[in-house]
Amino acid sequence: MSSAPTPYHHGDLRSALLDAAEQSLRQGGAADISLRGLARELGVSHAAPRRHFADKQELLDAVAELGWSRVDEEMRAADLTVDGQDLQAHLIARGIRYVRFAIDNPALIELMFAYKTSGRRPPPPPNAVGPSSIDLLVVARRRGELAVSSGQLARAVWAQLQGIAALAIGGFIPDVDLDAAVASGIEQLMVNTATTLA
Amino acid sequence: MSSAPTPYHHGDLRSALLDAAEQSLRQGGAADISLRGLARELGVSHAAPRRHFADKQELLDAVAELGWSRVDEEMRAADLTVDGQDLQAHLIARGIRYVRFAIDNPALIELMFAYKTSGRRPPPPPNAVGPSSIDLLVVARRRGELAVSSGQLARAVWAQLQGIAALAIGGFIPDVDLDAAVASGIEQLMVNTATTLA
DNA sequence: CTCGAAAGTAGTCGGTGTCAACATCACAGT
DNA sequence: ACTGTGATGTTGACACCGACTACTTTCGAG
Known part of the structure; x- marks a missing residue:
């Protein structure tokens, strides 16, 4: 019962992705990051990140900035x-x-x-x-x-x-x-x- | 007729792999290198490199050296x-x-x-x-x-x-x-x- | 209230690393 | 000369990944 366990919309997936990426970047190389992995981590479908970053490089660029x-x-x-x-x-x-x-x-x-x-x-x-x-x-x-x-x-x-x-x-x-x-x-x-x- | 077009054994696959890797490293990042790609380049099956390098990292280490x-x-x-x-x-x-x-x-x-x-x-x-x-x-x-x-x-x-x-x-x-x-x-x-x- | 755009989902495709099972070859010991 | 054993290469499979398409849900401006 209680409030929605997994609301359809994440709220602020974009910055959540950036945070998660920056975080896992602190432990492994950029090659170890996977969009699917981040999506999984955030409890979101594997294609969701694509709504915010056209491809992996675009996310990495944003992280670099x-x-x-x-x-x-x-x-x-x-x-x-x-x-x-x-x-x-x-x-x-x-x-x-x-x-x-x-x-x-x-x-x-x-x-x-x-x-x-x-x-x-x-x-x-x-x-x-x-x-x-x-x-x-x-x-x-x-x-x-x-x-x-x-x-x-x-x-x-x-x-x-x-x-x-x-x-x-x-x-x-x-x-x-x-x-x-x-x-x-x-x-x-x-x-x-x-x-x-x- | 002539001599074997593709001899079963490459001869010196290990150093051929290292050369090819070093070469393609001169144009792209380490992430762009693929074992399968190198194998294809050298006209060898996709699992052949594994006979010489246990995994990709091992090849990269050798290239670094x-x-x-x-x-x-x-x-x-x-x-x-x-x-x-x-x-x-x-x-x-x-x-x-x-x-x-x-x-x-x-x-x-x-x-x-x-x-x-x-x-x-x-x-x-x-x-x-x-x-x-x-x-x-x-x-x-x-x-x-x-x-x-x-x-x-x-x-x-x-x-x-x-x-x-x-x-x-x-x-x-x-x-x-x-x-x-x-x-x-x-x-x-x-x-x-x-x-x-x- | 409605309807269009934004955000998320599901399914698919080709590519990759890794593994196991099998095939071929070179060569050392008899 | 023969054989068999280990090194090398092949085939097939599996799970994962990035990217793409089509579909669904939600939000919010008018």
């Missing part, structure tokens, strides 16, 4: 933990958070960087180093505190972070050394700053 | 193009070659770094920066030319390369800027070397 917004959240959270003007501390705080996120969600990151865009993926978000860091970099550059352009340094920093994440995910960096690796990596890239000023 | 040896070849080739004692030139030559390889074989690199080792993957080869670079780094460190340990710098360099490759594959670095990005990234990491000596 979700991932980028997760990164944005993480970065904003990192910004709150550090003095607004200390460029290096700023970058390290964001960097540690970024790398940790990547390692906790390896399949998601992989998806977000999927090269096989096949022309479908909408323009991906700007930059993992983020606007707030870019601002600081630009200011520092104007003050003559950087030996290279702010863009160049930003790219090097982002690459450093992405690389550390990749190596860690691949098992080439012990978990214990992670934060230290990030800090040291960024410091090494910034050494010239201090040196120039000294 | 093959990939690491390809990297070794590339790195050895890079070594021949540069003066043996110039550490920075050495690293840049290897770096450019490494990144180019990664970009030309994105799916292969992805496989080589696959986190889902599921406990099966045998211990992966040592280091993309490679023994020859490590030797130079150790010597430089002994001479007091490095501000950080050789291991730390090696890791930072490798991370930088891997990161640049990831960003480029993801479409975040224009192809034209690639070599420059590698050179500049490594130079930035090495700045303290020169500075210390000055």
